Amino acid sequence: MLELAVLGLLHESPLHGYELRQRLKATLGTFRAFSYGSLYPTLRRMRDTGWITEDEGDAEVVAGAPPLTGRRGKVVYRLTAEGKERLQELLAEAGPSSWEDETFGVHFAFFSQTDPEVRVRILEGRRSRLEERREGVRASLARTRARLDSYTLQLQEHGLESVDREVRWLTELIETERSQSNTGTTQP
Amino acid sequence: MLELAVLGLLHESPLHGYELRQRLKATLGTFRAFSYGSLYPTLRRMRDTGWITEDEGDAEVVAGAPPLTGRRGKVVYRLTAEGKERLQELLAEAGPSSWEDETFGVHFAFFSQTDPEVRVRILEGRRSRLEERREGVRASLARTRARLDSYTLQLQEHGLESVDREVRWLTELIETERSQSNTGTTQP
DNA sequence: GCGCGATGTATCGCCGCGATACATCGGACG
DNA sequence: CGTCCGATGTATCGCGGCGATACATCGCGC
CATH class of the missing domain: 1.10.287 (Helix Hairpins)
Structure with missing residues (x-):
């Protein structure tokens, strides 16, 4: 699951979406892609649940030009305390879900935290x-x-x-x- | 894609859902599962498009007991002429889609027809x-x-x-x- | 000075998955 | 002789991931 991967990566340092995806590729290599089509919805979901927060990396939005088509700044994602708990929970999981094809690789990638x-x-x-x-x-x-x-x-x-x-x-x-x-x- | 697999299998002989799934497992082995959750919707879609027809294998439904909860008979699926055309079309496809991870194996499984x-x-x-x-x-x-x-x-x-x-x-x-x-x- | 590729955020529809529900049938076992 | 179980059989639901796509900005080379 993407959730674990995101939690694992954000545990090391706060990141924004694009970086997150680069790290995902670098960490999982051949084994799994995770497109933006999964990433952003997942981030949204996780924010809504409270595992992570998102905040503007770019404060320079201000009243410049555009009331419409507002300039999109970088969005930096950060683990919350609940997020850290959730990560520990997922890392401790050793049930069937953790040895599924899709999940196992992600678990393995974060073994140093396990x-x-x-x-x-x-x-x-x-x-x-x-x-x-x-x-x-x-x-x-x-x-x-x-x-x-x-x-x-x-x-x-x-x-x-x-x-x-x-x-x-x-x-x-x-x-x-x-x-x-x-x-x-x-x-x- | 399941569509190709279904067309390929039905080209050999008409089958009903359960058999189709057994054949799928036997044909693709380790490499891909294809649950009923994909099979039945796909069959529906293919019928609606006109690649296949479905007909009762069990004629013995009649007026027995149940006006509600009608006894479900086996449903046998069969290729139509258009379905055969579609199969030929898919078998002839040698573009990027046919060398994707998920698709390649299915294509390969039907290489004897290619x-x-x-x-x-x-x-x-x-x-x-x-x-x-x-x-x-x-x-x-x-x-x-x-x-x-x-x-x-x-x-x-x-x-x-x-x-x-x-x-x-x-x-x-x-x-x-x-x-x-x-x-x-x-x-x- | 202009275009192009990298950086960056985001959505949409499709498809497959696992879980689940429900029904029938044949045989094993008490 | 009954009953319970596993194989056969059809079907749906919600979730999560994917590829394509859109759109905007920035820095660099030419």
């Missing part, structure tokens, strides 16, 4: 969700393989390999997380 | 779009690398590798396509 335990639980949740999906597809593929043309087959197999790759990636990450939190009670 | 030349153009279009994106992310990454925390960095790099993988996959596919259409005028 509790180590929660990190592991999110990574594991994501992994088992992917494994489930993989097994589902594998089963269905085994059943219908014969009936499928080569293109459909190749698509499926490419998809399967991608999922596999991500599972392996997650496994590495989980191991790293574990070895970093060396308050090991269970490990012999 | 003209070989169009296939290559779609694959190449997809590839160059991915290469563009990759270079964009790489550039931005090189610029901001120092400022990013390790998680963001890992996310970016994982994404980059995924893109790379897909590019390699596409390259293989393109080569296969080329070598199969051996009406070589240019190749010495």
Whole structure:
């Protein structure tokens, strides 16, 4: 969800819309776009709920020329106290929503602000969700393989390999997380 | 787009909603879901436009019990002549829309119904779009690398590798396509 | 001095998603 | 022999994101 991303970015420093979008691209990279068509409505919503405030960065609007078509100044967005609470709440979330395709990447991007335990639980949740999906597809593929043309087959197999790759990636990450939190009670 | 997928599937045989969804899952695998929340509205829209017709599979509705809460019979969807035309039109499309993330997979899934030349153009279009994106992310990454925390960095790099993988996959596919259409005028 | 690309705010309609509701049917299990 | 459950089946609703588009300003090169 965009909401988390916005809260996470604004937690570092106040920003205006355009910058926010640049940061979004820089932070999420390949993985997700978030156009203005989502950004501005989201900002509006968040302001209305009270997570953020917006204020003029440009005070120089004054009585200049235009009663109509007023000059639009930069609008700077800033976290409120409630916004910070909300961010903490979202960062602590390790339920199904945090390992959905669309949400996981955003959560991951803000892992440095996330509790180590929660990190592991999110990574594991994501992994088992992917494994489930993989097994589902594998089963269905085994059943219908014969009936499928080569293109459909190749698509499926490419998809399967991608999922596999991500599972392996997650496994590495989980191991790293574990070895970093060396308050090991269970490990012999 | 769901429209193409529906047309492609109905071209093989008439189906009702539930089957259609099963086929969708079997055909697209990991790559895309398409819930009923999209399916039924889309079918409605397509019927209204005239690409498909819907008719009762179950004639056994009759005057049984319920004037209210009428028993719902299966609804079988079938391509019209216009629908077939529309399918051909969409299959021939090799513009930017066919190499978008969401659309490409659907196009690919129906490649066996697609003209070989169009296939290559779609694959190449997809590839160059991915290469563009990759270079964009790489550039931005090189610029901001120092400022990013390790998680963001890992996310970016994982994404980059995924893109790379897909590019390699596409390259293989393109080569296969080329070598199969051996009406070589240019190749010495 | 003029145009063009980057910066900047904003809206609109489309489409897909997840949740939910509701109904029927066949088989498993007590 | 009843009943409960999971698969089959149709359908809607609200939400959130996307791409296109509009419009305005600023700084730079030519």
